[in-house]
Amino acid sequence: MRYAIAVAAALVLRTGTLPALQLGGTVDLGAGQAAWDQPGSGALTQGALGATYRAGALFGLEPELLGGIGLSSEPAERTAVEWDLGGRLHTRGARTGAWLGAAVGGAGVGSPAARLTRLEGGLRQAIGPAGLHVWLSRTSFGAGTSGSKELGQGDTLALGDTIPGPGSMSGRRIVEYTDLGARASLGLGRYELGLSFVRRVGGTGVRRTAWEANGVWWVAPSIGLVGAAGHSLPQFGLAVPGARYGTLGIRLALGAAPRGGRRAPREPASSAQAAPRLVLATTHRLAIVGPPAGHAEVMGDFTDWEPRPLEPDGDGRWTLPVALSPGVHHLNVRFDGAEWTVPAGAIAVDDGFGGRVGLFVVREDGKAEGR
Amino acid sequence: MLRMTALLLCLALLRPPADAAAQDPRLAARLDSLTRVQVEALVTSARGERLPTEPLVQKALEGASKGAPGPHIVTAVKSTFADLRRARQALGQSAGPDEIVAAAAALRAGASTTMVAEIRRVAPRGGVAVPLAVFTDLVAGGMAVDAAWRSVSELAERGGDDQAFLDLRDRLRPAVGSP
Numbered sequence: 433m434r435y436a437i438a439v440a441a442a443l444v445l446r447t448g449t450l451p452a453l454q455l456g457g458t459v460d461l462g463a464g465q466a467a468w469d470q471p472g473s474g475a476l477t478q479g480a481l482g483a484t485y486r487a488g489a490l491f492g493l494e495p496e497l498l499g500g501i502g503l504s505s506e507p508a509e510r511t512a513v514e515w516d517l518g519g520r521l522h523t524r525g526a527r528t529g530a531w532l533g534a535a536v537g538g539a540g541v542g543s544p545a546a547r548l549t550r551l552e553g554g555l556r557q558a559i560g561p562a563g564l565h566v567w568l569s570r571t572s573f574g575a576g577t578s579g580s581k582e583l584g585q586g587d588t589l590a591l592g593d594t595i596p597g598p599g600s601m602s603g604r605r606i607v608e609y610t611d612l613g614a615r616a617s618l619g620l621g622r623y624e625l626g627l628s629f630v631r632r633v634g635g636t637g638v639r640r641t642a643w644e645a646n647g648v649w650w651v652a653p654s655i656g657l658v659g660a661a662g663h664s665l666p667q668f669g670l671a672v673p674g675a676r677y678g679t680l681g682i683r684l685a686l687g688a689a690p691r692g693g694r695r696a697p698r699e700p701a702s703s704a705q706a707a708p709r710l711v712l713a714t715t716h717r718l719a720i721v722g723p724p725a726g727h728a729e730v731m732g733d734f735t736d737w738e739p740r741p742l743e744p745d746g747d748g749r750w751t752l753p754v755a756l757s758p759g760v761h762h763l764n765v766r767f768d769g770a771e772w773t774v775p776a777g778a779i780a781v782d783d784g785f786g787g788r789v790g791l792f793v794v795r796e797d798g799k800a801e802g803r
Numbered sequence: 804m805l806r807m808t809a810l811l812l813c814l815a816l817l818r819p820p821a822d823a824a825a826q827d828p829r830l831a832a833r834l835d836s837l838t839r840v841q842v843e844a845l846v847t848s849a850r851g852e853r854l855p856t857e858p859l860v861q862k863a864l865e866g867a868s869k870g871a872p873g874p875h876i877v878t879a880v881k882s883t884f885a886d887l888r889r890a891r892q893a894l895g896q897s898a899g900p901d902e903i904v905a906a907a908a909a910l911r912a913g914a915s916t917t918m919v920a921e922i923r924r925v926a927p928r929g930g931v932a933v934p935l936a937v938f939t940d941l942v943a944g945g946m947a948v949d950a951a952w953r954s955v956s957e958l959a960e961r962g963g964d965d966q967a968f969l970d971l972r973d974r975l976r977p978a979v980g981s982p
Contacts, residue, residue, distance in 0.1 A: 784879030
């Protein structure tokens with residue numbers, strides 16, 4: 433049984449229709465207790481810093497740049513470093529859709545001595561406050577400046593202490609492995625719950641399945657209590673063995689859209705034909721043309737953000753008799769209980785909750801704005 | 804840890820109450836007490852600065868409906884507060900609530916504070932709510948920010964009234980793709 437101290441930071445930079453960058457993210461400070469799969473002694477300190485940058489949509493896709501650096505340290509033994517830099521393309525928003533990504537980096541003890549490459553992809557689906565994320569990640573370690581692929585050596589990844597049993601790994605090459613993971617999450621106001629599983633194929637080590645249950649309780653603005661328990665897989669790049677663990681910590685939220693926090697739905701990049709369209713906004717009526725659906729809802733500052741059903745008007749047109757004051761208004765719409773979206777004809781801007789909200793204007797004379 | 808949480812909750816509950824006018828029943832119905840107290844404090848501050856408060860209330864309600872955690876709601880309301888401040892700074896102290904809200908929307912649509920200040924400069928007597936709303940509407944219709952701004956500012960410099968801006972919108976909106 434060893435103790436571990438962990439510090440992690442995830443920063444998010446965003447641009448959209450806003451002229452300036454927005455900074456968000458989280459900083460986690462925590463400590464825990466771990467029973468390593470490999471016998472060992474002494475305390476372990478781990479730290480990680482990650483950042484992502486998202487610009488606006490590009491050809492219907494949302495590009496994202498990611499970078500991260502992590503280190504682990506055992507007193508009197510070694511400090512391992514791993515870094516990576518990559519990108520992802522999201523077909524839809526943060527909570528629903530598919531993504532593909534790739535990253536390159538380095539890992540090793542003392543200084544990154546082995547090259548790291550990663551190909552990954554995943555699917556996300558949000559259903560109300562719940563979310564499901566399934567991903568596949570292929571990580572490869574190649575020869576670095578030392579010219580050796582012999583992992584487990586001190587001049588490369590120094591994985592000797594990550595391997596459960598000297599006979600199982602010494603002298604073997606850890607070239608690549610594939611992780612297949614799934615995570616279910618649930619956001620309930622100030623509480624967030626998550627459960628994840630990962631299955632490793634290839635690589636080495638006797639442990640091939642990992643799981644974690646975690647929760648966040650936002651006790652104050654920007655301050656959450658984080659608890660997690662599970663069994664981890666070896667982190668080869670950081671020379672950290674797998675372990676059963678339990679941790680407690682504090683999460684500090686920065687900006688408007690912390691990583692790991694519950695996100696409001698994003699505007700889907702559906703086809704133009706299926707995309708809802710705001711076609712009328714007068715002082716007494718709102719009309720939207722949408723995809724074929726059984727029912728449609730709208731919410732906005734004119735409903736105090738309570739969902740209101742739209743009435744079918746034929747030919748995919750939906751209307752809501754509502755008193756709208758002249759000026760600028762905000763809205764979201766959804767069809768058949770799917771994600772809240774921004775209809776075409778409204779300006780999609782960041783809603784401050786990780787999603788989009790639509791801006792539209794109602795004229796003084798109540799004249800129809802669209803066709 | 805539990806004691807610290809309890810202490811935080813007690814501190815929040817023991818804070819001096821926001822003025823009665825800030826205690827919006829909509830907030831009480833939709834937000835937890837900790838979030839509500841902080842949003843109400845922001846509403847009170849906005850009122851003290853003579854900024855419109857309804858956008859702040861609406862942002863909080865939006866967050867509640869989207870299931871955002873309390874801290875995110877407070878952050879978003881602060882951001883909206885900052886937008887309104889920027890809008891008022893660009894327009895000047897004499898700006899009315901409608902003008903501030905319209906300017907905040909224009910800023911979110913892509914206008915710069917310089918653009919907003921320019922509209923105020925060229926239309927010192929007329930209200931700028933309609934020109935700014937028309938700008939936002941043109942951008943919503945797909946027109947480029949610079950092009951929309953040129954059209955609106957040129958009309959403002961010519962002394963166009965509200966009806967003239969609405970007519971401008973009718974002329975340009977179909978050309979840029981009516982919704």
